[in-house]
Every structure is written in structure tokens, then in C-alpha cells.
Amino acid sequence: MTGKPMVRTLLTQGVPLLALYVVVLAGLNLGLIDDYLMATIATLCINIVLAVSLNLITGFTGQFSLGHAGFMAIGAYATGLITIAMPTVLGFIVGLLVGGLLSALVGFLIGLPTLRLRGDYLAIATLGLAEIIRIVLNNLEFTNGAAGLAGIPQLMDWNWFFILTVGSVILIRNFLRSRHGRDAIAVREDEIAAESIGVDTTRAKVLSFTVGAFFGGLAGGMYASYFYFIKPDTFGFLKSIDILVIVVLGGLGSLSGSVIAAILLAIISTVLQQFTELRMILYALLLVIIMVFRPQGLMGSREISLKVFGSLFKRKPAEPGEAR
């Protein structure tokens, strides 16, 4: 990457992001953002990381996974237990990393046998895996069983949310726009053709799945540290479905779609708070309506960057290969 596009990326993507960061920070300091709103922002950030990482597996690599909440649980418990023992920023960072790596390891171990096969074996395996994780957590002594872990030090704040969410999206985007990501996308497009041109499809699938599991675990760590109370039932099957809904709604194979869908759903559920009784019915109805009119998801497999603004500054046409 040469100097010019980098400057443009900074202008078109860095500046709006920084503005967002400052606005929320100011809102928090001026008391304009109350606890309730901050909890919504927290959920939103966690959902973005979850959706983007699941999209890597399902949308970009084409492997249907139904157990993302399982990875979230591993990350949440790892971060929770480690920060209870070591309630410092260092403990928090160690917790997040251990949670992510442990999720990645479990993902790797479950992915290796199932992803060698063609077809949707992964969906069944991950469905089972997430349940196993939940049941194990329910019965282990040091995780405090079904009662859950309470009193996790709240080390997550807006700074961390910003860094971890933006960082995760950038890292996953970088991955997708590298040879590793292109191998994964080739598998989704046509597995037989990909093999025939030398792509090690098993490796590509397992790698995507492992990376997706890592970020799923990271999101779990973010959750545990902000909401300071976790129990196994938080990470049940419905949570996996919630994440999948965001991914499908945003568009399989569109990172910006996942981000937009996560934001949209956060807004919808906030607005629907006032209809306590009808909330879930209205939520489901909205989903049905959106899927009827946009079956490919809000973004399909396209991306928007903030290039709309970029075109105001630039003179030469967009860099080849950037838009897909």
C-alpha cells in the first residue's frame, strides 16, 4: 500500500470513526448517555464483533455454524474467572486473550474432523458443541454451575469497546482481503474448482472457523467484563440464532452489512421496549418483512466503505479490487 490510498483511507474511515469515538466519550462525560443507553451501546458493540466473526465463517467461507454462542461462553467464562482472580487491566487483557485462544482451540478441534467433509456437517456439530459447552458450564464447580459467575470486575468501558470492536472488524477485514481470505471465499464459491487450482480447502475452512471462533470468544470476554454477571443460559441456542439473524439480515458475505444490521436491530429493540407485551412479536414481524423484501439481506454481498465521502476528495477512480 502506497502513501496516497493510506491517507485517503485515514480521511474517509479514520476521521468518521474518531468523531464517533469523541461524540460518545463526550456524551458519557456530560451525562447525556445514561447507564441504560451505555448498556445498549455495549450490546451493540458485542453484537458487531459476534456478527462479523460469524459472517467470516458462514457468509464468506460458506460453512453453516449454529454454535457461535458456545465460543462466546468460553470467552466469557475465561475472562470472568481470570479477572476475578486478577482484577487489573493486565488481568483483563490476559483474560480476553486466553478466552479468544481457548475458543479458537475448541473451534480448531471441532472443525478439523467436520470440515474435512463437504456439506453441512458443521451445522450439526456446532449445534451439539454449543450445548455441550453450556451443559459443562452448568455442572462444573469452579464456574459455579447454573447460578453463574457474579462479581466479575467491570473493566470494560467505552475506550475498550471502541478499540476491541473497531480492531476486530479491521483485523477480520484484513484477513478477508488477504490470500487466506480469498482461499476461504473460493471455497464458498465453488469447492471443487478451488481444490482443482490448488487451494487446500480443508485448511482454508478450518482456518476461517478458528479465526471466527477466536473473535467469538473475544466478544464473550467483552460481555462478561461489562455486564459482570454471566450464567450458562445466557449462551444458549437462542443466542446463536440471534447472531445468525444479524448476519443473514445484513447479508451473507458483507461485513458492513453485519455492522449495519447490528445497529438496526439495536435501534429496533430499543424502540420496541415501550411495547412490552408485543415486543417479540413485532420484532419477529419486522424480520419477516425485511427478509421478504430483501431476501439477500440488507447489503447482499456488497460492501460500503465510507467511499461516498471519499469521492469528494479523490481525483482518480477507486482502487481496483477494493469494491466487490
Next chain:
Amino acid sequence: MSDILRIEKLTRNFGGLAAVSNVDLRLGEGELVGLIGPNGAGKTTVFNLLTGVYPPSSGTIAFTRDAQELSLGGRKPNVVCRAGVGRTFQNIRLFKDLTVLENVEIALQQNHRYSLAASFFRLPPFARTEAAVREESMELLALMGLAEKAEEQARNLPYGDQRHLEIARALATRPTLLLLDEPAAGMNPAETAELTGLISRLRTEFGLTILLIEHDMSLVMKICERIYVLDHGVVIASGTPAEVRANPRVIEAYLGEEA
């Protein structure tokens, strides 16, 4: 002339059906050999066995590169590809949602590695390797007359260009043996003539050995040095185009008994 490929007693059964049985076939280095036969004769099955799409029921496939002999039977397709066997498909299998350039890049990048860390953090090897892959891909596209269409989605290409792109993608894997499965299917006579020239040109330029499945007899007779004729999974004739054309068993297989 040394053999680049030796197939002996190759057999593949699907249930009770012998799709390919006891096929012997050899290719000398640099040869252009045709594999013809009526529909369902087992031609594509031979390609699929060669490239590891499924393993043979029995028989051996020996491929030689740089004086090293390698048994291909039952290997995974990506291993076969990396050994130096490239192929195209009868029903074009492009990555349709990706750009023309990306289609070729994915094949080419298999020979250009960089670490996972370089991917995530855009370390220097990333930029360097990506630039090299892009440049080589563009060269290959230019050679195939697709350079101006590099940024188009593969699905939007005209049919003939899609065939060309599939050949470009196969060449990007740097094969020594290229298997072309009906490259002229669906092309008009002008396009076929152009393709004939292209195949000959690529063969010299890349030093390729080519095995060609084709139904267009004028193309096969014109450019192939030798021809194998397959019928019901069995090789019924082989030899020069003139010999094959005169062979009564071939005429019978193609035209039926009364001919």
C-alpha cells in the same frame, strides 16, 4: 521422448457400473493428445480420476515432473494441482461472484505464501506478495485478452471469455500437464478457430503437455498428434488422427452399427 503421464489399467466403478475400465494411456512430454468418444464414454471420469475428484477403484496413474515420478491415484485435488496438473471443467466452474482478476489471483497465490500475521496486520510481506500476485495475474490476463475486463465480475463475462478465463486460471497454477475438458463447447466456428490457435500458442509458450477432451472433430483432428477413443469406459482405439478416423470400431461407436 519421456513420458509425463502413464495410466495403467485405470478402473472406476460406480455401484455396478464400470464408468472407466482398464484404461491404458500415456502422454509424452510436450504432446497434444485428444481424448474423444460418444457422450457418457467416461472421458470426464478419466479427468476426475486424474485430478483426484474421486479415487480410482484400481489401476495406477504415474505423473513425472523434473524426472521425479509421483503416483497420483487417490491424491487430493489440491495436491495433484500443486504437483503440476491443471484442468478446466466441461461445465465452466468459475468463482462467479468474484472479479476476473480475483479468479486468477486465487490460483496464482498458491505459489506465493505469507504468514497469517502478515494478513492480519498488513505486514510488509503482505504488500510485497500481493503486488507480485497482482502483476503476474494481470500479465496472464493480458495474454488471454482479458486485461481490460480484470475488474468485471466473472459472471458478467461473455461465454467465450469465461472459457478463456478458466484456462487462464488453470495456467496460473503453473502446470506442466494441462487437461482441457471440452474447451470449445458452445463456441461458434470463429471462436473455435481462435481457440485452436490459442491452444497451440499456449502449448509452446508454457511448454505444456495437453490432454484434450473435445467433441468438435475438426478441432481435434487439426491439432492433436495422437488420439484415444473411449467408448463405454474402454479404450477402443488409439493412434494418429488419420488412423483413428479410418478405424471401423470408431466409426461404429460414433455412428452406430449400420454405418
